[in-house]
Amino acid sequence: MAVRTIVVFVFLLFLLSKASIVLGQDEKIFPDSTSFVDFLISQGEIPGLQFQLVNSSGQLLIDSTGETGSLAEFSAAHTLKNTIYQPDSVTSTIQYLIFSEPYTFEATQEYVSNLLRNGDIELLGNEIWNGKDLISLASKEIYTPLLSGNYFSYFADLKIFIVALTISLFLVFAVLMIVFMLVFKARRNHNEKLKALYDQYIVGPLSEILFEKTLEELESLSDEELFKNFPEKQLKKAVFEQVLVERIIALNKKMKGDFKLKLKALYKRLDLHTVSIKKLNSSKWANVVIGLVEINEMDLTEGLSEVKKHVNSPNFHIRSQAVATTLNLSDSVDLSFLRDQTFPLSRWQQMNYLRIIKFLNSSRELHINTLFSSENQSIRLFGYKLVRVLGLVDLLEELEEKFAAVSDEEKIEIIKAFEYLGVPAQSSMLNDSMRSDNVKLVTIAGKAAGAIGDDSNAKIIYEILETSPVFGLQLVLLRSLQNLNAGLYNQFITKDSDSDLQRINAHLLDPLLQDV
Amino acid sequence: MEVLGIAFLFLSFSVIVIYLLIMILSTLEMRDHRRKNRFADYQDIITSPIAPGVSILAPAYNEGESIVQNVKSLLSLHYGKFEVVVINDGSKDETLAKMINSFELEITDFAYYAEIPAQPVRGIYKSKNRSYNRLIVIDKENGGKADALNAGINVSSKEILACIDVDCILSHESITRMVRPFMEETHRKVIAVGGVIGIANNCDVQDGTVTKYRVPSTLLGRFQVIEYCRAFLMGRMAWKRLNGLMLISGAFGFFNRELVVEVGGYFPKTVGEDMELVVRMRRYMEERKIPYKVSFVPDPLCWTEVPEQEAVLSRQRNRWMRGTIESLQLHRATRLNPNYGIMGMVSYPYWSVFEKMAPVLELLGLIYTMVIVIIGDFSAFYFIAIFIVFYLLSILVSSFSILFEQVSYNSYKDKKDLNKLILTILLEPILIHPKIVYWGLGGHWDFIKGKGGWGQMIRTGFKKSDDKKNMDHDTLNS
Numbered sequence: 001m002a003v004r005t006i007v008v009f010v011f012l013l014f015l016l017s018k019a020s021i022v023l024g025q026d027e028k029i030f031p032d033s034t035s036f037v038d039f040l041i042s043q044g045e046i047p048g049l050q051f052q053l054v055n056s057s058g059q060l061l062i063d064s065t066g067e068t069g070s071l072a073e074f075s076a077a078h079t080l081k082n083t084i085y086q087p088d089s090v091t092s093t094i095q096y097l098i099f100s101e102p103y104t105f106e107a108t109q110e111y112v113s114n115l116l117r118n119g120d121i122e123l124l125g126n127e128i129w130n131g132k133d134l135i136s137l138a139s140k141e142i143y144t145p146l147l148s149g150n151y152f153s154y155f156a157d158l159k160i161f162i163v164a165l166t167i168s169l170f171l172v173f174a175v176l177m178i179v180f181m182l183v184f185k186a187r188r189n190h191n192e193k194l195k196a197l198y199d200q201y202i203v204g205p206l207s208e209i210l211f212e213k214t215l216e217e218l219e220s221l222s223d224e225e226l227f228k229n230f231p232e233k234q235l236k237k238a239v240f241e242q243v244l245v246e247r248i249i250a251l252n253k254k255m256k257g258d259f260k261l262k263l264k265a266l267y268k269r270l271d272l273h274t275v276s277i278k279k280l281n282s283s284k285w286a287n288v289v290i291g292l293v294e295i296n297e298m299d300l301t302e303g304l305s306e307v308k309k310h311v312n313s314p315n316f317h318i319r320s321q322a323v324a325t326t327l328n329l330s331d332s333v334d335l336s337f338l339r340d341q342t343f344p345l346s347r348w349q350q351m352n353y354l355r356i357i358k359f360l361n362s363s364r365e366l367h368i369n370t371l372f373s374s375e376n377q378s379i380r381l382f383g384y385k386l387v388r389v390l391g392l393v394d395l396l397e398e399l400e401e402k403f404a405a406v407s408d409e410e411k412i413e414i415i416k417a418f419e420y421l422g423v424p425a426q427s428s429m430l431n432d433s434m435r436s437d438n439v440k441l442v443t444i445a446g447k448a449a450g451a452i453g454d455d456s457n458a459k460i461i462y463e464i465l466e467t468s469p470v471f472g473l474q475l476v477l478l479r480s481l482q483n484l485n486a487g488l489y490n491q492f493i494t495k496d497s498d499s500d501l502q503r504i505n506a507h508l509l510d511p512l513l514q515d516v
Numbered sequence: 517m518e519v520l521g522i523a524f525l526f527l528s529f530s531v532i533v534i535y536l537l538i539m540i541l542s543t544l545e546m547r548d549h550r551r552k553n554r555f556a557d558y559q560d561i562i563t564s565p566i567a568p569g570v571s572i573l574a575p576a577y578n579e580g581e582s583i584v585q586n587v588k589s590l591l592s593l594h595y596g597k598f599e600v601v602v603i604n605d606g607s608k609d610e611t612l613a614k615m616i617n618s619f620e621l622e623i624t625d626f627a628y629y630a631e632i633p634a635q636p637v638r639g640i641y642k643s644k645n646r647s648y649n650r651l652i653v654i655d656k657e658n659g660g661k662a663d664a665l666n667a668g669i670n671v672s673s674k675e676i677l678a679c680i681d682v683d684c685i686l687s688h689e690s691i692t693r694m695v696r697p698f699m700e701e702t703h704r705k706v707i708a709v710g711g712v713i714g715i716a717n718n719c720d721v722q723d724g725t726v727t728k729y730r731v732p733s734t735l736l737g738r739f740q741v742i743e744y745c746r747a748f749l750m751g752r753m754a755w756k757r758l759n760g761l762m763l764i765s766g767a768f769g770f771f772n773r774e775l776v777v778e779v780g781g782y783f784p785k786t787v788g789e790d791m792e793l794v795v796r797m798r799r800y801m802e803e804r805k806i807p808y809k810v811s812f813v814p815d816p817l818c819w820t821e822v823p824e825q826e827a828v829l830s831r832q833r834n835r836w837m838r839g840t841i842e843s844l845q846l847h848r849a850t851r852l853n854p855n856y857g858i859m860g861m862v863s864y865p866y867w868s869v870f871e872k873m874a875p876v877l878e879l880l881g882l883i884y885t886m887v888i889v890i891i892g893d894f895s896a897f898y899f900i901a902i903f904i905v906f907y908l909l910s911i912l913v914s915s916f917s918i919l920f921e922q923v924s925y926n927s928y929k930d931k932k933d934l935n936k937l938i939l940t941i942l943l944e945p946i947l948i949h950p951k952i953v954y955w956g957l958g959g960h961w962d963f964i965k966g967k968g969g970w971g972q973m974i975r976t977g978f979k980k981s982d983d984k985k986n987m988d989h990d991t992l993n994s
Contacts, residue, residue, distance in 0.1 A: 160897065163897075163901050163902075167905055170532055170536075170908065170909070177916055178915055178916065181919035182919070185919065188923065286551040289554075343702060344702040344703065346699060346702045347567075348699040348700045350566050351560055351566045351567060352557075354564065354565075385566065389565050471629040472629070475627060500627075504627045507625050507626055509625070510624050510625040512622060513624050513642065516626065516652070
């Protein structure tokens with residue numbers, strides 16, 4: 001790699017050196033004769049150079065006034081040639097004299113070029129030559145700074161202005177971004193230190209109150225006694241209040257029985273419940289969710305009416321937490337508010353609601369079947385999942401009745417519920433599903449048939465297998481057939497020597513693959 | 517010359533504007549992510565019957581030295597419904613033998629069906645020991661990483677595929693956190709979720725998690741820490757905000773299995789199989805007008821050792837560049853095509869100009885500068901101004917990414933480590949960036965020569981997203 005780098009570097013140096021050689025070489029100043037003649041006309045007198053008119057045989061010509069001799073300027077000779085001597089009557093040419101000696105056009109051109117290269121004459125006219133030798137002329141120029149006048153004149157050039165503006169804006173933005181991050185980091189570090197400090201302040205008094213006071217004493221705690229433990233001045237500080245809330249909630253999660261009640265009483269005595277409820281009106285969604293979490297954790301039923309306002313919030317997080325809190329805090333949980341939700345229910349929400357409903361199901365009458373009549377398919381699907389997960393066998397009959405009228409996706413979920421609970425369904429439910437065009441539905445129904453099916457299902461499975469379904473479905477159906485009717489299974493396996501079939505058979509017989 | 521100058525100036529401004537936008541978008545996205553995380557209880561997912569099952573696919577080639585430890589680490593992840601599918605891709609060392617011995621594996625009569633074409637499978641193993649019930653080992657002919665993953669997909673049975681490098685260190689929480697985006701969306705289907713790859717060089721690892729972060733000891737290693745922060749914490753978070761992610765790292769990516777199978781799995785004839793799959797999945801969804809999302813989780817959940825030797829790193833960068841070129845080439849039908857939404861109109865052009873063409877444009881810029889120096893049309897003012905802007909831009913973006921990491925996760929707590937990173941930030945544009953450009957150009961050159969790729973096919977490209985699926989087995993394995 002190093003060798004390659006050196007080679008590249010040397011090559012670049014070589015290129016640069018060659019470039020300077022090329023630039024240093026003498027180039028023709030006048031690319032053609034016309035440019036030289038134009039130059040002579042515009043330049044006027046040139047030291048050492050004179051002109052005279054001669055005829056075709058090289059003899060000096062005399063004009064009508066009888067005057068002749070050399071002329072200092074080419075333009076004069078040119079005018080003389082064109083005006084005095086008529087081109088048709090006399091053939092004349094301009095002869096070039098260098099220091100009074102005649103020379104050819106090329107030699108004169110070279111002479112003038114040398115004068116220019118050496119800086120012996122200064123260019124008077126416009127750029128009639130190729131302009132490559134300006135450096136020698138530039139060296140004659142007296143230096144004047146580019147920044148003449150005030151500094152702002154420099155930015156009059158639009159391109160410079162744009163570049164400068166971009167750099168400035170970029171620098172300002174860059175510095176602002178970094179300063180913002182540094183300030184943010186510093187504030188966060190400061191907050192963390194403060195929190196750790198307040199946490200130390202709080203632990204002592206909190207333990208003391210919890211262990212030394214009864215619930216009644218705590219509820220009738222005087223302001224004086226309260227502020228002795230938690231100074232009023234500190235309570236007004238947002239960070240202190242936040243640490244106190246977080247600490248109480250954390251303890252509440254871990255504690256049981258009387259301690260939980262004491263913590264809730266203290267929460268209210270410190271007026272933290274109003275703080276939590278106030279958060280529900282915040283314009284920031286994160287604050288609203290924090291408020292909902294606090295209300296949920298501390299069972300603040302007084303905030304329930306405010307919570308219910310958020311159950312149909314367009315914000316996913318607010319909506320999820322509001323529904324979870326409503327489910328948790330309502331005395332008589334009526335799932336109609338969930339049934340009427342228009343937003344689709346995500347699996348994340350379903351998981352959270354399931355945890356709460358599972359907990360409530362043991363102590364309250366929830367009427368899960370309310371969800372079956374929802375207009376929202378995701379809610380109906382959630383209802384079927386609840387039947388399966390909570391083991392609500394008594395609702396299966398209702399599902400069976402609905403089965404024919406629901407979508408394939410719902411049929412799949414209903415079949416899963418029957419299979420999971422091990423309750424045999426009507427033969428038609430599985431048979432109709434296995435005859436569907438929807439492969440997913442056929443697969444689920446075929447799989448369920450293996451667990452809760454009967455002979456009629458086995459016959460349908462056999463019929464489907466004879467149509468050579470896709471490999472995955474074949475495996476599922478054969479497994480079910482093996483469970484339902486071993487004789488029929490063996491009959492099917494032995495009548496066909498298809499390699500796929502034999503491989504599936506081997507798979508199903510392998511004890512290591514029972515759950516694969 | 518004037519036109520070229522204006523073009524380069526425009527390009528320079530575009531780079532600046534894009535980086536500033538990336539910084540803003542990633543900040544907003546990270547803020548939202550952290551807010552959401554405050555209320556998430558990941559414990560529920562582990563046991564919930566509603567959580568999706570996950571198949572972890574880990575291809576292994578000559579990993580004999582560490583395979584047993586790595587598989588044990590995978591088996592100990594905290595999640596309820598998951599299986600670990602290790603694919604021995606024709607290793608020439610003791611990878612398979614060590615797994616057979618350590619996990620009490622036995623060959624089974626697994627009815628393997630190549631729904632996605634892959635090299636022949638020699639055997640599928642399961643353990644007699646119920647403790648290793650989640651483990652499935654596939655032994656197959658060598659066919660490369662993409663081919664091994666395709667074999668794994670054929671055997672997998674869960675709803676989500678977690679495609680990882682077997683030598684990656686995964687946090688115990690990795691599955692729960694990566695699965696969340698799949699469960700959260702209500703109006704769009706989440707087709708894939710990418711994760712951050714942290715750098716484990718020089719760090720302390722305990723029980724499958726990095727417990728103490730230290731920056732790598734070499735300049736190249738430290739450069740990669742900065743680069744990873746830029747790419748993962750900034751770049752991908754910004755693209756996530758726009759739903760324009762086109763790349764999910766092959767070392768740690770989660771995919772919807774059904775869709776992966778539907779599009780025909782990985783394309784084994786490209787070295788950029790990870791990017792190619794994501795682009796193809798996105799095309800599939802766009803062509804069928806199904807609302808979808810490619811998500812990203814910025815939490816540190818996966819770590820890997822990065823190469824610190826120049827030769828290894830150069831090969832990796834060469835491969836990445838070829839992968840990018842091949843993926844873009846294969847899907848050039850999406851370029852500036854409004855039918856492909858954000859991907860066609862924003863992500864693809866960005867990748868084409870600022871990722872694929874970046875080294876070429878930098879080289880052209882250098883040549884242009886040399887030419888104007890030679891012909892004398894050179895303005896020192898513009899040159900110095902542009903040089904300063906880009907040096908500052910590099911420092912700004914890198915510093916921001918490190919600060920971003922510090923504010924979000926604060927992994928590098930030691931001030932000495934931070935100082936080393938700052939020094940690396942200052943040196944990177946001068947000492948390392950030219951090499952990265954050079955290696956990128958090497959990737960272009962190798963692509964032109966047709967190295968490793970699949971010449972004609974890649975040049976022709978996929979007309980539709982399911983072209984790959986419709987290719988027959990023999991063609992794919994030719």
